[in-house]
Amino acid sequence: MQIKAAVTRAPHGPQSLESLELEEPRSDEILVRVVATGVCHTDIAMRDQAFPVPQPIVLGHEGAGFVEKIGSAVTRVAVGDSVVMSYNSCGVCESCVEHEATYCHDFFGRNFAGVRPDGSSALSKGGEKIHGNFFGQSSFANFALCHERNVVKVPEGAPLERLGPLACGIQTGAGAVINALKVGVGKSIAVFGTGSVGLSAIMAAHVVGATTIIGIDLNAQRLKLARELGATHTINAGSENVLEQIMLITDSGVHFALDTTANAKVIRQAVESLTLRGECGLVGASTAGTEISLDVLHLMTAGRKVRGIVEGDSVPEIFIPQLIQLHLQGRFPFDKMLRYYDFADINQAIADSESGATIKPVLRMTR
Numbered sequence: 613m614q615i616k617a618a619v620t621r622a623p624h625g626p627q628s629l630e631s632l633e634l635e636e637p638r639s640d641e642i643l644v645r646v647v648a649t650g651v652c653h654t655d656i657a658m659r660d661q662a663f664p665v666p667q668p669i670v671l672g673h674e675g676a677g678f679v680e681k682i683g684s685a686v687t688r689v690a691v692g693d694s695v696v697m698s699y700n701s702c703g704v705c706e707s708c709v710e711h712e713a714t715y716c717h718d719f720f721g722r723n724f725a726g727v728r729p730d731g732s733s734a735l736s737k738g739g740e741k742i743h744g745n746f747f748g749q750s751s752f753a754n755f756a757l758c759h760e761r762n763v764v765k766v767p768e769g770a771p772l773e774r775l776g777p778l779a780c781g782i783q784t785g786a787g788a789v790i791n792a793l794k795v796g797v798g799k800s801i802a803v804f805g806t807g808s809v810g811l812s813a814i815m816a817a818h819v820v821g822a823t824t825i826i827g828i829d830l831n832a833q834r835l836k837l838a839r840e841l842g843a844t845h846t847i848n849a850g851s852e853n854v855l856e857q858i859m860l861i862t863d864s865g866v867h868f869a870l871d872t873t874a875n876a877k878v879i880r881q882a883v884e885s886l887t888l889r890g891e892c893g894l895v896g897a898s899t900a901g902t903e904i905s906l907d908v909l910h911l912m913t914a915g916r917k918v919r920g921i922v923e924g925d926s927v928p929e930i931f932i933p934q935l936i937q938l939h940l941q942g943r944f945p946f947d948k949m950l951r952y953y954d955f956a957d958i959n960q961a962i963a964d965s966e967s968g969a970t971i972k973p974v975l976r977m978t979r
């Protein structure tokens with residue numbers, strides 16, 4: 613079939629809106645009519661080759677829409693179902709078998725390789741191979757092919773237009789707090805960077821009953837929103853001494869810290885802000901080869917921990933419906949971070965995300 617898609621043809625280049633051919637779904641694939649898709653910083657990082665993702669490629673990995681057609685072996689969804697598309701995984705490696713698919717041994721292959729495991733792509737243009745299968749979907753398009761492993765059925769009638777970002781950025785921040793760090797009632801957390809991932813972490817910390825929630829950023833507007841979404845304190849890293857402020861607020865430091873900036877200096881600060889037995893999670897995506905330096909005694913003598921977290925340790929088919937439920941009850945108002953753009957304005961949406969003018973762009977497809 614013919615589809616309309618945004619093609620990345622060069623690092624740092626614009627998205628080029630083109631008509632492409634999309635193959636019929638194979639037996640284990642699902643054709644989704646995309647209603648809307650979020651733009652994540654990872655799309656931009658991959659456009660610019662943070663990982664060696666092949667180009668030309670259709671990016672996009674926060675798609676939401678309706679199932680249009682299913683392959684003969686698909687059982688999890690039916691035609692007409694409302695779905696979001698999340699990260700993909702193999703289903704058979706040690707991590708997948710132990711229900712830790714965010715650490716799938718073939719995570720790169722299933723999400724960043726730009727092709728199916730057999731090397732083929734479902735996308736082409738007049739004989740030219742266009743890479744696809746980005747995060748098992750390539751949702752910067754009006755139709756996308758996904759898989760049984762990464763399709764998530766959402767309640768009929770749920771507000772699909774706003775649900776796509778749950779599939780990556782939002783489940784990453786919220787899941788880091790709820791699933792990975794397991795922040796509990798009465799605990800303290802410092803969230804470094806209050807973009808869509810950090811603000812999702814702040815909303816989640818509020819939901820689970822953390823009583824000291826500190827948002828840190830350079831952007832005063834975002835800090836204002838952080839307070840509206842549950843931060844009990846905010847610190848402007850551009851004008852205040854972050855560590856001094858955290859120690860004033862908490863006495864000995866925070867139980868949990870979460871870095872979403874991927875900045876090595878900020879990560880060190882996040883670890884230094886921990887109280888004894890505190891734990892720091894890293895979710896910001898740096899370029900390959902970035903190193904951090906930490907004080908070994910500071911870490912060792914107090915049993916502090918530092919760990920990486922992918923996609924908030926989320927099992928999407930369990931966690932995303934939970935976040936939707938919280939949202940519909942008014943307890944997880946992530947829509948306050950969203951700004952909608954027509955798909956045709958994708959380059960503006962990306963520019964606004966890069967400049968910081970928009971926290972989470974969502975692209976709407978027109979039929």
Ligand SMILES: NC(=O)c1ccc[n+]([C@@H]2O[C@H](COP(=O)([O-])OP(=O)(O)OC[C@H]3O[C@@H](n4cnc5c(N)ncnc54)[C@H](O)[C@@H]3O)[C@@H](O)[C@H]2O)c1
Nearest residue numbers: 653654784805806807808809829830849895896897922923
């Ligand atoms: N680990 C994962 O599974 C996963 C999933 C999704 C996104 N990510 C990554 O998470 C990161 C955050 O994503 P986002 O969409 O929230 O990005 P974002 O750019 O909107 O947010 C980052 C925030 O950090 C702030 N910041 C930058 N430097 C700072 C400093 N020195 N001190 C304090 N704040 C500072 C920025 O002002 C910005 O608000 C990105 O690197 C993205 O690629 C990771």
Ligand SMILES: [Zn+2]
Nearest residue numbers: 702705708716
């Ligand atoms: Zn796997």
Ligand SMILES: [Zn+2]
Nearest residue numbers: 652654780781
């Ligand atoms: Zn993402």
